[in-house]
Amino acid sequence: MQDQSTPANMTAAPVAGAITIKNLNKVFDTGSGKVVALQDINLTIDEDEFVSVVGPSGCGKTTLLTILAGLATQTSGTAELRGAAIAGPRRDVGVVFQSPVLFPWRSVLENVLLPIDVLRLNRSEFVPKAEALLAMAGLAGFEKKYPAQLSGGMQQRVGLVRALISEPAMLLMDEPFGALDALTRENMNLELQRIWMETRRTVFFITHSIGEAIFLGDRVLVMTPRPGQLKLEIKIDLPRPRNLEMMASPEVGLYMRQIRECLSAKGGIG
Amino acid sequence: MRRLVFPIILSICLFVGLMTAWDVSIRLLKVPSYIIPGPGAVFWALYNGIATGLYWEHFKVTLTEVVIGYGIGLGLALVLGSLIAVNRKVEFYFYPYLVMFQSMPKVALAPVMIVWFGLGLTSKIVNVAIVCFFPLLVNSIVGLRSTDPDRINLMRSLNASEWQIFYMLRIPSALPFIFAGLEVAIVLALIGAIVAEFVGAEHGLGMLIQAMTTTLDIAGQFSILLVLSLMGLTLNRIVKMLGNRVLFWDSSRRSQKLDTKI
Numbered sequence: 077m078q079d080q081s082t083p084a085n086m087t088a089a090p091v092a093g094a095i096t097i098k099n100l101n102k103v104f105d106t107g108s109g110k111v112v113a114l115q116d117i118n119l120t121i122d123e124d125e126f127v128s129v130v131g132p133s134g135c136g137k138t139t140l141l142t143i144l145a146g147l148a149t150q151t152s153g154t155a156e157l158r159g160a161a162i163a164g165p166r167r168d169v170g171v172v173f174q175s176p177v178l179f180p181w182r183s184v185l186e187n188v189l190l191p192i193d194v195l196r197l198n199r200s201e202f203v204p205k206a207e208a209l210l211a212m213a214g215l216a217g218f219e220k221k222y223p224a225q226l227s228g229g230m231q232q233r234v235g236l237v238r239a240l241i242s243e244p245a246m247l248l249m250d251e252p253f254g255a256l257d258a259l260t261r262e263n264m265n266l267e268l269q270r271i272w273m274e275t276r277r278t279v280f281f282i283t284h285s286i287g288e289a290i291f292l293g294d295r296v297l298v299m300t301p302r303p304g305q306l307k308l309e310i311k312i313d314l315p316r317p318r319n320l321e322m323m324a325s326p327e328v329g330l331y332m333r334q335i336r337e338c339l340s341a342k343g344g345i346g
Numbered sequence: 347m348r349r350l351v352f353p354i355i356l357s358i359c360l361f362v363g364l365m366t367a368w369d370v371s372i373r374l375l376k377v378p379s380y381i382i383p384g385p386g387a388v389f390w391a392l393y394n395g396i397a398t399g400l401y402w403e404h405f406k407v408t409l410t411e412v413v414i415g416y417g418i419g420l421g422l423a424l425v426l427g428s429l430i431a432v433n434r435k436v437e438f439y440f441y442p443y444l445v446m447f448q449s450m451p452k453v454a455l456a457p458v459m460i461v462w463f464g465l466g467l468t469s470k471i472v473n474v475a476i477v478c479f480f481p482l483l484v485n486s487i488v489g490l491r492s493t494d495p496d497r498i499n500l501m502r503s504l505n506a507s508e509w510q511i512f513y514m515l516r517i518p519s520a521l522p523f524i525f526a527g528l529e530v531a532i533v534l535a536l537i538g539a540i541v542a543e544f545v546g547a548e549h550g551l552g553m554l555i556q557a558m559t560t561t562l563d564i565a566g567q568f569s570i571l572l573v574l575s576l577m578g579l580t581l582n583r584i585v586k587m588l589g590n591r592v593l594f595w596d597s598s599r600r601s602q603k604l605d606t607k608i
């Protein structure tokens with residue numbers, strides 16, 4: 077972490093990025109034939125960079141994330157985290173899944189503390205932090221409730237808070253705000269930006285929303301399906317903290333148009 | 347208030363009506379009391395049995411057999427079920443035998459158990475454990491295998507060990523199935539104990555029924571049947587209540603997970 081010269085020009089990749097992917101392919105061998113989920117992916121993500129990924133349904137976003145999380149292996153090519161080949165899940169990587177994946181027998185607070193239990197740390201030390209994070213996610217007063225008593229969007233926010241509790245150096249997020257209404261979603265975007273600016277870390281953020289991708293990302297990656305490929309990379313040059321008014325600026329309009337064009341060349345967003 | 351009182355009055359009326367119908371019909375049909383006793387004789391036998399402390403003494407024995415055998419059956423089923431659910435090799439080698447035993451009427455083993463373990467408590471406990479074991483084993487295996495793969499992935503992403511995944515995720519996920527098995531098994535446990543006592547015992551309510559055959563005390567037998575029904579009902583209720591308490595989070599609680607025959 078310390079050996080970085082933090083260049084102002086982000087395109088000049090440092091020696092070992094937080095995430096380095098080279099010539100990566102993933103083929104699923106299903107009974108009815110082969111599905112090329114990822115084809116020749118090359119990607120470097122810098123330490124503390126926020127990278128958004130957009131692409132239509134089925135283009136391989138989740139597949140790429142599960143490989144980075146160490147939950148699946150690529151068919152060929154290399155994927156490295158901080159210079160080390162990914163051999164399995166790591167403690168410094170937090171994952172927010174596409175569905176909330178809560179344990180129904182644990183209360184909201186206990187669900188948030190699950191990573192602490194797994195790490196065999198002292199629960200009580202983390203309770204204040206869990207409560208603060210829950211309040212930030214608009215879930216104050218719900219600590220003792222059980223997942224079945226929450227709406228889908230609230231469950232998703234619990235999943236997000238759970239990923240933040242152990243302060244992983246890297247966050248992999250799979251459409252964390254997909255189930256939220258527009259207003260809550262904007263608030264969560266602002267909160268996520270604030271958290272990220274406070275405690276910088278590498279974020280790999282999958283979304284279906286082009287606006288969200290631009291609002292949050294230092295860089296936006298655009299993927300296209302069949303076979304899943306990285307088609308476009310756009311560096312987002314907007315000052316931080318970003319606010320919602322910026323989203324109406326001509327620069328953002330230009331980014332949006334570029335991404336849309338890239339996606340519609342392949343049949344539009346799913 | 348009326349809402350509460352009315353059903354109570356109705357069920358009392360129904361009970362009295364049924365008893366009267368029983369009493370009247372055996373008098374009219376002139377059924378001898380050594381074939382079907384009247385309700386008066388049954389309740390008199392019940393009163394006598396309880397007042398002399400005789401039923402209580404044997405009740406304790408049968409209850410002990412049921413509870414200990416049930417516990418042992420559950421423990422064994424959980425251990426073996428876990429091994430089979432987690433380890434494909436164990437399943438490969440052991441499953442054929444289990445299927446074979448599963449399709450066998452386990453109470454038929456009772457005479458063998460008496461030969462092996464004698465007339466005392468042990469043979470009854472073993473018989474109860476065997477009878478309980480299979481529904482619990484099958485439900486444990488199915489339950490432990492039903493773990494949501496997304497949840498397993500979550501645990502893996504948190505770097506959980508297989509052991510942590512097992513006790514923090516697989517066991518709680520299996521609990522609805524295990525409790526469904528426990529509800530079936532508690533009824534079977536009582537059957538197992540009584541059958542084993544029939545075959546050969548010195549104490550227990552089953553032995554008492556058997557002994558009453560020789561004296562043609564049919565009223566006494568009916569009164570013990572009543573005690574046994576109440577015992578079965580109470581045990582079943584306790585298991586159900588325990589299940590509702592442990593599985594407060596399970597929204598599909600009402601649906602039975604698996605039907606298992608004796």
Ligand SMILES: Nc1ncnc2c1ncn2[C@@H]1O[C@H](COP(=O)(O)OP(=O)(O)OP(=O)(O)O)[C@@H](O)[C@H]1O
Nearest residue numbers: 104105106111113132133134135136137138139140
């Ligand atoms: N376990 C699997 N077995 C077979 N095929 C799979 C498997 N997982 C994913 N695929 C296929 O790989 C492709 C990419 O799937 P993936 O889940 O990565 O898409 P996605 O971009 O995350 O889509 P969405 O936006 O809908 O979540 C799809 O065509 C899917 O059918």
Ligand SMILES: [Mg+2]
Nearest residue numbers: 137138174250
């Ligand atoms: Mg996906």
